[in-house]
Amino acid sequence: MNLGLVVLDTLRHDVYDDVMGDLSSLADHTFERTYSTSRWTVPAHASLFTGLYPSEVGVGARSRHLTTPRRTLAERLSSAGYDTAALSNNVHIDSFFDFDRGFETLHRGPALRDRPEDDRSEFDWEGSFRDSTGVGSDRRGRCGRFCGATRPPCRRSGPASRCSGRRR
Numbered sequence: 001m002n003l004g005l006v007v008l009d010t011l012r013h014d015v016y017d018d019v020m021g022d023l024s025s026l027a028d029h030t031f032e033r034t035y036s037t038s039r040w041t042v043p044a045h046a047s048l049f050t051g052l053y054p055s056e057v058g059v060g061a062r063s064r065h066l067t068t069p070r071r072t073l074a075e076r077l078s079s080a081g082y083d084t085a086a087l088s089n090n091v092h093i094d095s096f097f098d099f100d101r102g103f104e105t106l107h108r109g110p111a112l113r114d115r116p117e118d119d120r121s122e123f124d125w126e127g128s129f130r131d132s133t134g135v136g137s138d139r140r141g142r143c144g145r146f147c148g149a150t151r152p153p154c155r156r157s158g159p160a161s162r163c164s165g166r167r168r
Helices: 017-024 041-050 073-079 125-131
Strands: 085-088 105-108
Touching: 041 073
Parallel strands: 085 105
Antiparallel strands: none
16 A cells, blocks of 8 residues: 655645646545645644644744654654655755654755755755745745735636736
């Protein structure tokens, strides 16, 4: 048996229908309605990985590190004999913040490639945000102007649709 968990933060479920259709065909179960315990990546992933609310895990604006004594989903799967691997291009979901717990390997995407494993002082945060399309506090790349987590998701009008930053 295989288990795959695909997490695409802040995307509507139908944004990549052309790509996700192929992936969905591999799944026995898919979900049309989804909910999150938080409006941003770090606490939402902490909940997803532990089964606890962000307030119970202690992850949020004051601490981005997954330091809870609660075993993570990957730790539970690993102890049950599953091979575990993570692929991340998100600057928050990384070994840097202890989100690699339970994964045998963590494959880092382009946004994380030059990030040091343990010396936080050397990491170029601004450069990482700037160089990562659609990641960080300045999401200007494909959106044209800021499209923050507090805005509603962009509606898809075609394969090359762009977010105008306006409510629709």
